[in-house]
Amino acid sequence: MIQVAYMSTYVPKKCGLATYTHHLRHHVKQAKLWNAADPVIVMADENEQGYGNNQALWPLAKHDREAYRAMAQRVNESGVSVVSLQHEFGIFGGEAGAYVLDFVRELKKPLVTTFHTVFASPQEPYRSIQREIAERSDRIVVMNRRAVGYLRQSFGIPEENIVFIPHGTPVPNPQQREAVRQRLNWADKKVMMTFGLLSRGKGLELILEALPQAVKEVPNLLYAVVGQTHPEVKKREGEAYREELMELIRRNRLERHVVMIDRYVDEEELVQFLTACDLYVTPYPGMEQITSGTLAYAVGLGRPVLSTPYSYAQDLLEDCDELLIPFGERERWAEKIAALLRDDSLRRDWEAKIGRVGSAMHWPQIGKRYASLFVKLSKQSGSTFEQTEGTPVAALSR
Numbered sequence: 001m002i003q004v005a006y007m008s009t010y011v012p013k014k015c016g017l018a019t020y021t022h023h024l025r026h027h028v029k030q031a032k033l034w035n036a037a038d039p040v041i042v043m044a045d046e047n048e049q050g051y052g053n054n055q056a057l058w059p060l061a062k063h064d065r066e067a068y069r070a071m072a073q074r075v076n077e078s079g080v081s082v083v084s085l086q087h088e089f090g091i092f093g094g095e096a097g098a099y100v101l102d103f104v105r106e107l108k109k110p111l112v113t114t115f116h117t118v119f120a121s122p123q124e125p126y127r128s129i130q131r132e133i134a135e136r137s138d139r140i141v142v143m144n145r146r147a148v149g150y151l152r153q154s155f156g157i158p159e160e161n162i163v164f165i166p167h168g169t170p171v172p173n174p175q176q177r178e179a180v181r182q183r184l185n186w187a188d189k190k191v192m193m194t195f196g197l198l199s200r201g202k203g204l205e206l207i208l209e210a211l212p213q214a215v216k217e218v219p220n221l222l223y224a225v226v227g228q229t230h231p232e233v234k235k236r237e238g239e240a241y242r243e244e245l246m247e248l249i250r251r252n253r254l255e256r257h258v259v260m261i262d263r264y265v266d267e268e269e270l271v272q273f274l275t276a277c278d279l280y281v282t283p284y285p286g287m288e289q290i291t292s293g294t295l296a297y298a299v300g301l302g303r304p305v306l307s308t309p310y311s312y313a314q315d316l317l318e319d320c321d322e323l324l325i326p327f328g329e330r331e332r333w334a335e336k337i338a339a340l341l342r343d344d345s346l347r348r349d350w351e352a353k354i355g356r357v358g359s360a361m362h363w364p365q366i367g368k369r370y371a372s373l374f375v376k377l378s379k380q381s382g383s384t385f386e387q388t389e390g391t392p393v394a395a396l397s398r
Contacts, residue, residue: 002378003036003079004028007103008086010042010057016293017116019267021086023168027367033375036079041071043091063093065102072106081378084370085113087133089126096125104136110377113137118147118290120311122154131155138377141370143167144290144315163373167291168366169300169358170271180276189222190341193277195270195294197230200241203283203308206327208248208258213334215257218341223254226261226273274301278347279340282307285327300362302355304347306336320353 008021025038037056044059058074061067075083085104093099104111113133122130134140134155140162142148148164151157181187196202207223215221229242242262249258265273274280280298282305289310298305299316307313309324317323325332340347 001036001079002033002081002375004038004082004084004374005041005058005075005078005080005109006038006084006086007041007060008043009091010040014264015091017086017088017091020116020168020293023363024084024086024367024370027168027363028371028374029367030364031368031371033371039078039080041075061093062091062099065093065099068093068099068102069106072103072108076106076108080109082110082112082374083107084374085111085133085137086116087113087130088116089129096129098125098129101129101132104133107136110138110380111136112139112141112373112377114141114143115147115151116143116291118142118144118150119154120146120150120288127154137161138380139163139373141165141373143296144312146311146315147290150290165366165369165373166361167293167296167300168363169297169361170267171362171364172301172355172358173275174302176272177275180272184273184276186222186276189220190218190279191222191224191277192279192281192337192341193224193226193273194281194283195226195265195273197227197233198225198242199230199233201284201286203285203327204245205248206283206285206330206333207281207337208245208252208254210330210334210337211254211257212252213331214337214341215254217338221257221337221341223258224261224273224277225258226265226270228262228264270297271301274298274303277303279303279337280305281337282310282313283327283333284308284310286310296361299354300358302351302358304340304350304354306333306340316357320350320357323350 006021006025009015009018011018011022021040025040029038039056039058041058041060043062045062060071089097091097119126134151134157140151140157142162142164143166145164148159148162151162152159194204204225211223229239233241249255274297280303282292282295285308287310289312292312295305295307295313295316306323306325308327313324325336
């Protein structure tokens with residue numbers, strides 16, 4: 001009997017990592033390789049409630065350092081076979097999330113760590129924290145093949161201890177597309193979309209500067225900016241950034257061509273928005289971003305995309321160079337947006353190609369790959385490990 005304990009944030013928290021872990025746990029379970037209830041060690045702030053009544057959820061107070069060691073001891077004494085640590089620096093207590101080290105030091109069960117952030121050149125305090133987690137993990141999962149080289153170069157992690165498993169995504173349901181477009185009043189429009197918590201690092205100014213040229217060629221173009229302002233941004237500056245974007249919209253006379261959907265959007269609604277749009281864009285100016293859940297979802301749902309060539313986009317769209325445009329090249333962005341939105345045949349061709357890329361990312365497949373990894377690792381003893389059914393890392397190095 002195999003039992004996996006996940007360590008992460010968790011639903012109902014409105015957090016991408018919580019949603020990711022929820023899907024991972026569900027689809028690992030759907031692989032039907034074991035029947036035991038898999039607990040979740042839930043990282044919880046002091047004001048968070050709603051976890052205490054579910055025996056499968058083990059709340060861990062984020063800022064209580066002693067609680068990390070105590071939780072590791074609880075896991076050691078339980079029937080848990082393997083721990084799946086979903087690592088992002090901001091979710092744990094201490095500087096750069098250092099308290100998680102107390103957990104991994106005390107843990108005596110096999111540890112699989114999924115790194116949601118990997119730096120090409122890590123700096124302190126992140127470097128030493130990630131190094132120790134990597135060295136204490138029996139397997140490391142990455143969602144970007146470039147991260148394999150980063151971990152080897154920065155920390156000397158052996159290739160055989162790193163497994164590439166793509167970011168999971170929902171399975172597309174194209175039959176609902178037209179009904180959703182009708183409901184959103186998008187049926188007669190060519191819709192381009194961006195989704196995410198609004199902040200200055202998303203590069204939306206680039207799209208708003210490129211739109212006037214694109215609109216000349218595609219008069220029914222609509223750009224949907226979906227998502228509320230990032231809570232931390234709102235604390236610092238209120239809605240100043242959104243107001244700057246709205247002023248840019250007015251200055252460029254784009255009021256009829258841009259809609260800002262300023263509210264929290266849950267996953268079900270996000271999938272509907274993505275299914276209904278014609279083109280998804282991530283114009284991020286920072287090139288080191290190692291993962292993007294929003295780009296992953298768009299590709300997994302088979303939507304045509306345009307992106308700046310940041311790390312994750314380059315890896316995911318390796319054979320689609322035409323869809324990667326540098327941040328500063330506004331005219332190229334305008335031309336490519338117009339070309340894809342006015343030419344239905346071209347867009348369908350890209351939709352088919354992107355769909356083939358995304359077909360390996362659907363959650364049922366990802367759940368099976370993780371389940372296989374957990375089963376094989378739980379059967380190992382000492383320091384001898386077998387290659388998992390995940391894609392061999394050596395074959396993925398570039």
